[in-house]
Amino acid sequence: MANKALRVLVCGASGRMGQAVRLEIESSPAFAWAGGVDIRPIGGVEPQDAFQYLLGSADLAVDFSSPEAACYYASACAKAGKPFVTGTTGFSGKQTAALKAAARRVPVFSAPNMSPAVNLTFALAALAAKRLKGFDIHISETHHSAKRDAPSGTALRYGEYIAAARGGTVPPITSIRAGDIIGEHCVLYAGPHESVEIRHRAHSRALFASGALKAAAWLARQKPGFYDYFDLLDLKDALS
Secondary structure, eight states: OOOOOEEEEEETTTSHHHHHHHHHHHTOTTEEEEEEEESSOOTTOEEGGGHHHHHTTOSEEEEOSOHHHHHHHHHHHHHHTOOEEEOOOOOOHHHHHHHHHHTTTSEEEEOSOOOHHHHHHHHHHHHHHHHSTTOEEEEEEEEOTTOOOSSOHHHHHHHHHHHHHHTSOOOOEEEEEOTTOOEEEEEEEEETTEEEEEEEEEOOTHHHHHHHHHHHHHHTTSOSEEEOHHHHTTOGGGGO
16 A cells, blocks of 8 residues: 655745745655745745644645744644754744754754755764864855855854864854855865865755655654754764
């Protein structure tokens, strides 16, 4: 007997990532479109206040909206007993605490970058920082001109893992916003007589959309808790 398709409600469905997630849902038999909400609804997308109604017929929600909206959606999912996946970035400490509060009641998955490969390079970046003692480290990231946050959540996450590995501060980060570049990140390790780079380029938003749905399928089987791609990929031990 075939597995039932996971019904996904998309938050921020009018945006670039929301539309990419919808395309991935509609092209996969493993998922079904349960509706979409956005503060600026377009064809087939409902306004934000329709979220709780649509959530009743959804298995979970996938969010690419804004920090404030994501906290609202996460709280509603906690009350409804539905898992919540967010790829939104730019959360304040208070907003992150709100997500973790929701995670006490339902499984919540939060990742600044939904690429499985990028999340693997977080572990590689931390390992290199720990082993390449005496090397200077610099993080650079480039995104399209419409991206709001700078540095990106991905660049900040690299910095956090590197700082933790070295027991020091976050290394310098350079941000560029230009054209329609989807996303590029580079961590440079410069030492005497040599240098090393860890670089990732995203070629399509379909990468992040499929990664978010991968996270959704995994999260649907989890207990309440606050998760990220290190849990999904079993990378926690890589930081020890």
